[in-house]
Amino acid sequence: MTTFAVRYTYDERADVRDTVRPEHRAWLAQQADAGALLGSGPFTDGDPGALLVFRATDEAALRLLLAQDPFAREGLVAATEVRVWDVVLGPWATTV
Numbered sequence: 001m002t003t004f005a006v007r008y009t010y011d012e013r014a015d016v017r018d019t020v021r022p023e024h025r026a027w028l029a030q031q032a033d034a035g036a037l038l039g040s041g042p043f044t045d046g047d048p049g050a051l052l053v054f055r056a057t058d059e060a061a062l063r064l065l066l067a068q069d070p071f072a073r074e075g076l077v078a079a080t081e082v083r084v085w086d087v088v089l090g091p092w093a094t095t096v
Contacts, residue, residue: 001055001094003038003087004062008071009079010048016076017048023070028052036065038092053085053092 010017031037031054040052056062059082071077087093 001057002059003085003092003094004054004056004059005083005085006052006054006062006066007079007081007083008050008052008077009081010050010071010076011078012048013076014048016074017071020070020074020076027068027070031065059084 028037028040036054036056038053038055040050042048042050054062054065056065062082066072066080066082069077072080
């Protein structure tokens with residue numbers, strides 16, 4: 001499995017995000033329970049967005065999964081940056 005750092009940049013519709021957020025967080029909890037999501041959370045400064053860390057077989061599989069996110073479904077994610085992340089230390093590292 002590959003670890004990916006995903007950066008979401010949200011659009012400006014904070015009111016819609018607030019409405020969809022409970023469904024989005026429930027979806028994230030499902031991904032965490034399944035072992036795909038290692039961590040996620042919103043940025044607290046700067047442009048609205050979030051950092052999510054996933055494990056997936058490859059980027060194509062991850063992008064298919066991200067498309068199921070209620071925020072993505074509602075068009076709230078203006079940009080998605082996906083980067084392979086080599087975690088070498090800490091609890092998410094697979095080898096040291």
